[in-house]
Amino acid sequence: MPKSENPSSGLVGAGLLIVDKDPGMTSHDVVSRCRKLLKTRKVGHAGTLDPMATGVLILGVERATKLLGLLALTTKSYSATIRLGQATTTDDAEGETLSTADASGITGAQIAAEIARLTGDIEQIPATVSAIKVDGKRAYAMARAGEDVKLAARPVTVSRFEVLTRSDVHGVGEKFVDLDVEIDCSSGTYIRALARDLGAALGVGGHLTALRRTAVGPFTLEQARTLEQLSHDPGVSLDIDQAAQTAFPHRQINADEAESLSHGRWLEPIGMKGVYAAIDPNGHTIALVEESGKRAGSVMVVRPATLQ
Template sequence: MGRRRKGRDISGILLLNKPAGRTSNSAMVVCRAIYNAAKAGHTGALDPLATGVLPVCFGEATKFSQFLLDADKAYRSRFIFGQNTDTADADGEVVSEADASQLTKEALEAAIDTFRGDIEQVPPMYSALKKDGRPLYELARKGIEVERAPRPVTIRRFELESFRPGALAEAVVEVHCSKGTYIRSLAVDLGEVFACGGHVAELHRIKAGPFDESGTVTMDTLQALRDVEDFDGLDALLIPVERALEHIPALHLVESCAYYLRLGQAVFVANAPTEGTVTLFDEHGQFMGIGEILDDGRVKPRRLIANM
C-alpha cells in the first residue's frame, strides 16, 4: 500500500513570477511549502539568473504539465557583446573579451534576421541536458566539455528593442520561440558572428504557452498570504488546468459517453475530430481530462482527472 502524501489535496496552476537567484525547482519547492500542497511540479526550467513566468502545477494539474513544457515561450533579454562567459550568462566567469565598438544597430538587426525561423542550435554546456546520464552542467563545473549535437528549434519572432554601442555593447531583444530554445546560445552565436563574444546579462520570461506575465504573482505576495494563513486567498490565485489546454479541440460529452470514458473505455462521440488530441468535458461542463482519436474514430481516454 502506497504511503499517503502529506499536505493539502489542491489542484490548479499557479503563475509565479520567478525571482532571480533561484532555480525553478527551488522556487517550486517554496511554493509547495507555502500552499502546504501534497503534490507539485513546475513546467520548464528557468536559469537561476532568469525571472518571469513559471507555471507551477499542483495536484491533478501535474498530469498535464507536459503540455506547458511543450508550449512556445517568449522572453525579453539583455545581451552584452564584447565578453564571453563560461556559463553564457552574467552568473559566469568572463573567459574572453574583445572590443565590440564596431558593432552597429543596423549590422545587429541584419544578423538577427538570419536567426529567425527554423534553425539549429548547439545547447550550452551549462544546461540540464544529459550525457551518459549526467547533466551537462555537472561536467562543465569540472571543466569538461563534450560534443553536443545541434538541435532544431524555431524562432518565431526575434526583435531588437534597443541598442547601445560601445566596447561592451548592449542590446535588448524580444524572442518568441519553440520549446528547447536557449536564449543564451542566441547571444553567444550573435557574438560569434561579429567575433566579439556575447552573453546574457538579464533574462525575463514574458510568456509560457497561453499565459503571460500579467497574471503572475510574486513569492512575497504568496508569503504574505501564508503569514496570515489566508489559504482561501492563496487558492483563489490558482488557475484551472483546462486554461492551459484551450488550444486543443474540446469535446462536450453526453452522460453515457462520459461514464464509459471514466471506466477507461473508448467511445464514439458525435461530431468529434477525425484525429489528434482532444480535451474532454462531461455533461455538466466539468473538465475530465485528455483523450485521443483512434483510427476507427472512437475517442480513447489518455489522461483523466482523478476522483470525479
C-alpha cells in the same frame, strides 16, 4: 470545483500555478516554497527556468501534476538583454570572462543582418552549462567538474528576434553594446546560445545579462504571481477545469458520455487531432482524450468514477 468533491479526491485545490519567478532561485526552489505555501507535497513543474532568469514558470498542483507531461508548451517568449563585446564561460553574466573586445563600432545594419541569420529554422548548439545529458551526466555538472563538454547542434525555431533598444556602455577600457531584445521561439531554444552566437558572428563575443520569460504556450505574465504575492493569497492560478480548457482544445460531451469516460471507456471519434479536453454539461473536464482509429480514448481521466 463542485462542492461534492472531497479533500481526498485530489481535485480540491488542483490546478496550475503560474509563478513569476524571482531571480536567484532554481525551479526546484520554487516548487519547495509552493509546497509549503499550499500545504501539499503534490507540486511539480513543467520545464525549468535558469536561476538568473525571472518570469513564467508553470507548476501543477494535486491531481493537475498529471497534466504537466501532456501540456503542449511548444512556444516560449522572452525579453532579454544581450551584451556584445564580452564572451563568458556560461554564455551569461554568471560565468567567467573568456574575452573582451571593442563593440562600439558595430553598426545596426550588421546586427540586423546577423540576427536575420539566427531567425527561422536554425541549428543551435546548446549552452555548455545546460541540463542536457551526455552519457548519463548533466552537461552543466560535467562542465563544472572541468570535463570537456561537446554538445551536438539541434534544430530549433526562432520566430521572432527583435531589437528594441541599443545602449553603448563605455567603462574604463571597455566599450560594450547592450541590446534589449524580444524573442519568440520553440521549446528547447537557448537564449544564452543566441547571445553567444550573435556575438561570435559579429566578431566581438557576446553573452546574456538579463532574461525574463514572458510566456509559455498560452500562459503569460498576466496570469502569474510572485512568491511574495502567493504568500498573502495561496492558491492556484487556474483550477483543473480552467487549466485543461486553456491548454487544450475542447469537445462538449453529454452526461452518458461523461459517465463512460469516467469509467475508462472510450467514445466515438469526431475527427479532432491531438489531445483535447472532454467537457460535460456542467463545464467540468472529465478526461483528456486522443483519437486513434475508431476510438477516442482517455490519455488522462481527470474525474474518474472512483473519485466522485
